[in-house]
Amino acid sequence: xxxxxxxxxxxxxxxxxxxxxxxxxxxxxxxxxxxxxxxxxxxxxxxxxxxxxxxxxxxxxxxxxxxxxxxxxxxxxxxxxxxxxxxxxxxxxxxxxxxxxxxxxxxxxxxxxxxxxxxxxxxxxxxxxxxxxxxxxxxxx
Amino acid sequence: xxxxxxxxxxxxxxxxxxxxxxxxxxxxxxxxxxxxxxxxxxxxxxxxxxxxxxxxxxxxxxxxxxxxxxxxxxxxxxxxxxxxxxxxxxxxxxxxxxxxxxxxxxxxxxxxxxxxxxxxxxxxxxxxxxxxxxxxxxxxxxxxxxxxxxxxxxxxxxxxxxxxxxxxxxxxxxxxxxxxxxxxxxxxxxxxxxxxxxxxxxxxxxxxxxxxxxxxxxxxxxxxxxxxxxxxxxxxxxxxxxxxxxxxxxxxxxxxxxxxxxxxxxxxxxxxxxxxxxxxxxxxxxxxxxxxxxxxxxxxxxxxxxxxxxxxxxxxxxxxxxxxxxxxxxxx
Numbered sequence: 001x002x003x004x005x006x007x008x009x010x011x012x013x014x015x016x017x018x019x020x021x022x023x024x025x026x027x028x029x030x031x032x033x034x035x036x037x038x039x040x041x042x043x044x045x046x047x048x049x050x051x052x053x054x055x056x057x058x059x060x061x062x063x064x065x066x067x068x069x070x071x072x073x074x075x076x077x078x079x080x081x082x083x084x085x086x087x088x089x090x091x092x093x094x095x096x097x098x099x100x101x102x103x104x105x106x107x108x109x110x111x112x113x114x115x116x117x118x119x120x121x122x123x124x125x126x127x128x129x130x131x132x133x134x135x136x137x138x139x140x141x
Numbered sequence: 142x143x144x145x146x147x148x149x150x151x152x153x154x155x156x157x158x159x160x161x162x163x164x165x166x167x168x169x170x171x172x173x174x175x176x177x178x179x180x181x182x183x184x185x186x187x188x189x190x191x192x193x194x195x196x197x198x199x200x201x202x203x204x205x206x207x208x209x210x211x212x213x214x215x216x217x218x219x220x221x222x223x224x225x226x227x228x229x230x231x232x233x234x235x236x237x238x239x240x241x242x243x244x245x246x247x248x249x250x251x252x253x254x255x256x257x258x259x260x261x262x263x264x265x266x267x268x269x270x271x272x273x274x275x276x277x278x279x280x281x282x283x284x285x286x287x288x289x290x291x292x293x294x295x296x297x298x299x300x301x302x303x304x305x306x307x308x309x310x311x312x313x314x315x316x317x318x319x320x321x322x323x324x325x326x327x328x329x330x331x332x333x334x335x336x337x338x339x340x341x342x343x344x345x346x347x348x349x350x351x352x353x354x355x356x357x358x359x360x361x362x363x364x365x366x367x368x369x370x371x372x373x374x375x376x377x378x379x380x381x382x383x384x385x386x387x388x389x390x391x392x393x394x395x396x397x398x399x400x401x402x403x404x405x406x407x408x409x410x411x412x413x414x415x416x417x418x419x420x421x422x423x424x425x426x427x428x429x430x431x432x433x434x435x436x437x438x439x440x441x442x443x444x445x446x447x448x449x450x451x452x453x454x455x456x457x458x459x460x461x462x463x464x465x466x467x468x469x470x471x472x473x
Contacts, residue, residue: 001394001424005298016258019286021151023172023394029417031172031398034151036286042434046376047258049437053373081250081262091305098311138276 001025001096007040048077051139054081065134071107073098079137088114090121143240147281147288151176151391153267155180156283159246160269164242165318169214172236175400176212179329179334180208181392183209184347185355188452191262193370194377197355200455201338201393203246203265203306207313207333213327220313226297229310233270235276235316242271242281248302254282256287264302274338328403329473335396336469340462349462363447371447372437379430379437390430393423400468407473415468420462429453 013099021034035092058078064070077087077097088095091114112126119126124135155175162169175181180200187195200206213219223229235415236243249255249263269281270291279288285333291299300310339348346354355378362371382390397419406414432453436446 001390001420007143020284021149022391023151023398025420027369029420031394031401031416040430042379042430043382045434045438048381049372049376050261051258081192086263128248134264140260 003035006035006037008038009044010038010040054078055137055139062134065132067079068104071102071104072129072134073107073118073124075134076118076124076129079085079135080122082121087121143271145239145242145269145279145281145288149286150283150284151268151395152180152200153283154178154203155395157267158207158210158282160281160334161242161244161315162214162318165315166214166320167216167318167322169210169212169322170398170402173402174210175322175392176205176403177208177324177331177334178207179331179338181335181396182277182348183351185351186386187358189419194373195377197381199280199382207267209331210327211331214322216318217316218313219316220311221444223310225303226310228300229300229312230293230297233312234273236312237270237272237278242269244269244313245300246306246308247299248308249299251299251302252282253293253295254280254285255289262304264304264308265306270296316417324403324406325473328407332403332468332471336465340464340469349458349465351462352454352458356451358459359454360448360451368440372440375433375447375448375450376437378434382426382430390423390426393426397423409471415464415471418460418467419464422457423458423466425453425457429457435452441445
């Protein structure tokens with residue numbers, strides 16, 4: 001890549017605060033100092049798409065929780081960008097146990113200690129989780 | 142207060158090496174660290190999924206560059222992992238109190254100074270903590286352009302994030318760094334190792350073979366996974382190529398910069414010329430990402446576009462193979 005080809009496609013993903021470095025060659029094909037880039041379109045597209053997918057999953061899971069098919073654990077797992085293996089690891093349980101906690105009936109029987117553990121992982125107040133309040137998901141700008 | 146000369150770099154691991162070593166008077170550029178550590182690589186692991194999306198990597202696994210560079214340059218590192226955050230933070234405080242900058246492994250998700258849209262759960266980010274200002278820690282994060290700060294709570298979370306690869310509070314600092322190093326042998330060993338990993342690993346997922354393996358998979362994405370997942374899989378290939386601190390085509394350019402620097406240092410025109418060829422392969426990777434980005438954006442999967450992307454990857458594999466075959470024949 002030549003220096004003048006280093007992409008400069010900013011689109012607010014960095015809020016203009018962040019620049020990445022790239023190694024690029026000068027006119028005679030030599031690498032000198034790396035060049036700053038404010039962003040690159042394919043990366044912006046892929047990153048935007050990844051966030052869209054997160055939004056989609058969060059919304060779909062919210063529907064399932066509101067219809068009583070899943071417990072708030074499932075909703076907050078998606079909201080915290082976690083998947084089942086990672087969440088299980090974080091609360092120190094087996095995956096099958098966490099899956100059980102996603103059943104509304106089982107969720108109601110969880111101890112205050114267990115709820116508190118989940119709440120810490122989700123970075124929300126324990127009673128918010130206990131009551132099943134579904135805090136909105138905010139995609140980072 | 143410890144003076145730490147922060148320099149922004151393209152990649153976190155090679156950047157931390159370059160920044161820490163310079164602190165001890167051993168000057169090694171980021172590309173040189175990347176090359177001696179044989180950082181360049183390719184791997185596609187369809188069975189290692191994060192949120193259901195298969196993973197690709199454009200560089201060697203986390204930590205490998207570091208340990209190889211230390212071994213080859215004769216730097217002695219002290220590395221600790223911890224069972225509890227309390228002990229880990231105490232140990233960190235003790236070390237920075239002595240004026241020693243400390244490298245550590247952390248999760249990107251918990252770094253408040255990071256651009257929010259990049260904060261996914263990725264646990265193998267490297268940064269340097271070199272002092273405190275009040276409660277907050279002073280951070281030299283190689284991919285940020287200036288020194289930043291982090292509050293102790295966030296640092297604890299970042300150091301003790303769960304999930305692969307688990308940092309367990311990992312911190313490291315040099316015990317002894319040689320002031321003068323002969324780079325000839327480390328360069329040679331690094332190049333030979335990179336050639337082995339790119340050409341000879343007897344697994345279909347890795348090296349040049351891995352690129353062809355991915356090419357075959359990409360072709361079948363729409364038929365096998367449907368429009369939506371196909372686009373997600375593709376998006377992830379681009380993201381792994383260009384994500385903060387990992388940069389895929391970026392790694393090709395960085396390795397090319399290494400070959401050029403090594404060529405100058407050892408007075409070998411051939412290395413410079415191979416570096417030039419690798420720069421062209423980096424451009425092919427960039428073109429691939431452009432094309433893949435367009436397919437992602439269009440949202441409608443058709444077999445033709447995925448077929449074309451697959452052909453682009455096969456072409457990249459051929460060209461990259463030529464580069465590393467040539468490199469493996471260089472006489473030292």
